[in-house]
Amino acid sequence: MNNSLFGFEINVWLDALARLGLIVGVMTVVAMGLIYGERKILARFQQRVGPQKTGPFGLLQSVADAVKLVGKEDLRPNAADPWTFELAPYFVFIPIFLGFVSLPFLLDVNIRLLELGLLYFIAVSSVNIVGWVMAGWGSDNRYAMIGGMRAAAQAISYELPLVLSLVTVAMLAGSLNLKDIVEGQANVPYVALLPLAFVVFFISTLAEMNRPPFDIPIGESEVVGGPFVEYSGIRWSMFMLGEYASLWILSVLTAAVFLGGYSWPFGEDFGKGYQLVLMAAKSGIFIFLVFWVRASIPRLRIDQLMSYSWKILLPLSLVQVLVVGFVQVYELPDAFLTVAGVGGLLALVSITGRAVASSRRLPGAARTMRSEAV
């Protein structure tokens, strides 16, 4: 059998290998670029400059880091379980690289469009939590084990709101094929119809990626790196790679699923260059938001994080699914969805505000703090 890659007809096995190589190459470069971008952007949030010495504007900083990490001694704790310890990094980043397969970048530019693309994506990217738990257990370190357990609890808790918000999108598009989802947004992006699902999805992806404010498994000031505390050199860099690669593919997924991908506005009329700009801008917004949240917000404790997911996000996303189903069965106009979504969003905001804050009066001029004057 032959397949066509960039217009050339080649053997299907060679084609598969070439696509896999493309995944690895692109992911590595993008992850390194994102590490650099994060350092620069976080630095500007803190009124300083990021890397600036290695290469022009510090662009080669990630390369320098990679070279350093590759040259490090590969330590393994004596009592570490050899199989789990050594296989854990692979279980973390390989599923993420596999998730890359079904993403629609531009019109007809993707690795392989799958009929069940969305389902495949969610299923595969959830496997990486196995790697976290393996790292936590295999490291023979109490901090690592605590971090691994926390990571498992968190990932399982936030899978459900994530999947349910994607279910609403699939219901609206009528298909799990990511290409259909993108092209179904040619007129209106789904974020306008499902604002609540978008916010729930955003929060759940932050938790799935173990990014602040949900980064307690790798809480740097407590368990100092969590499950990865015993890893060094190349193995650790695989975790880092996995984290930033997952950031990128989730941002591309968000752009495709909620923000209209390459097709809104007028994507299909203007050709590949314009579509590239659209996709880059949309995933860039998501990535900037993630960095911005990292620089500003403290981290939630594990019990607060889990109660937030089970008690607040999950019921709201279930309600969202019901509403979408209702609208579709009774063929109500789409504006109904928007109104319901905005109402749900307001409910989320107010419940969040009330749930995490106590009944103590907010500080102000005449206040709870007793002041004794002279």
Add this chain to the structure above:
Amino acid sequence: MVASPQHEFETQDLLINVGPQHPSTHGVFRMVLTIDGEVVKDVVPYIGYLHRGAEKLCETMDFRQGSGFMDRTEYLAAHNAELSYVMAVEALAGLEVPERAQWIRMILCELNRLSSHFMFLGAFGIDVGVFGTPFIYAWREREAIIDLFEEISGDRMMYAYFRPGGLAWDVPLNFKERVREVLKSTRQGIKDFDELLTQNEIFRARTEGVGTISAEDAIDWGMSGPSIRASGVPLDVRREEPYLKYADVDWDVITGENGDVFDRYYCRLLEMRESVKIIEQCLERLESGIIVPDKMPRMLRAAPGEVYIRTEAPRGEYGIYMVSKGGNRPYRLKVRSACLSNLQALRQMSVDQYVADAILVLGSIDIVLSEVDR
């Protein structure tokens, strides 16, 4: 580890070593947590990693050299440490400090309180989980204050500026303008912190109700400073036994109600505003004059006797107990360390809380290990 399980479903408590090298222990401090799942059952602190025999060394230093040494017992609030020492020497030698020196001492002590509290805010922000942003803001504000100190005494952290009788040398001629400049940027910095952390719902959820200690227990443990004022006890040495000119300026003692981590944080923030008020009043009342008494002997000798002088360091009541047998060096110098007394209450405040909260409690007591260990 605790006794081995007799029944296969019994759980064991885990011993976690938050070791001397740890990003969140604010110095070389070790505590061993016994945890059951995520709940802390016991805390055993280990101190002494920074013990340098400071009290014994001071017996070999005459009163002129001692100032430079007392800086190092509390390096974040060095002016306050020097102040207690020189006040003790002045009491023993019967020196009277001129007005101008007193006002300048007060300004510098309050500026040092500001810089120390900024350091607390920065480190606390890291403990709570905001990556780096509060810490960088804190250092930006401290930079302005420390640059001013460098222009006055020559050093950024170990000043050796207060001498028995007054000051080592006079301040530069542009002192008042410089202090007003520093206060302007400090006000903005306090506002930044207030907006970044205080009303943040996640921050409030992390810190409210955590690490509570009642007023009676705090008094029993001998706590002092903002840690006890947050529990509702209006104890401030500047109000109880006014030294310098604190009785002549108008300022409030900030107390809280609940004695939890949030109150300790917020007490310190409000205290910073009070410090700014105090400094402004001092600047207005500062006039030209002498800075040491006339006829100061070249080599100061103290009369035989003993004295205990206490001042309000940023962390609590910093006391110097000095015994002199005549001569130009103390016979015995004992430092009553605020941080050590505050640290005793750590266990009571941390049990039955989560691990993450134990870290927060340690951060909120605001210890600096050089004072704990001397």
Add this chain to the structure above:
Amino acid sequence: MRGIAKSLMVTLSTFARKPVTRDYPNYHRELPERDRAFPLLLWDKEVDEPFCTGCHACERACPVECMTVLMKDNPNHKSTGGNSSRRKIIDKFWIDYARCMRCNVCVEVCNFDAIAMNNTWQGHELSVHDRKDLVMDLQQLLSLSHGGGIKEWVPVVGQANEQ
């Protein structure tokens, strides 16, 4: 959510401000006049010899005992045909910068204003590969002042500003 939105606004406003980073070592900020690095000895240009007479006052006053001082008869003294009024002059002087705690006491006790704290960047940039290289001898201590590269600040202890 208002508090979280406020935090986000604070960091966003910081994004717009100019970074406070100074690009050391390409840029050295100006040190204040009173900056206190490590001690060095001063050169008397009129008589072309060090101010220091080796009187041991600083050596005795140092809290950490980081100095070693040796004096000798001054060959440049008026009695032997020179132009200096110093009977004794410094022969050998070592300061161990690794022990010095920069407390300024040596500067204050010196009767001849012969020792001062280095207030230039050279005083701060002292990295060496071997700790023995931090013990400075007389030549090294005199070199900066002899070359005229320092405008030292010697305080008069206890003197108030005339305002």
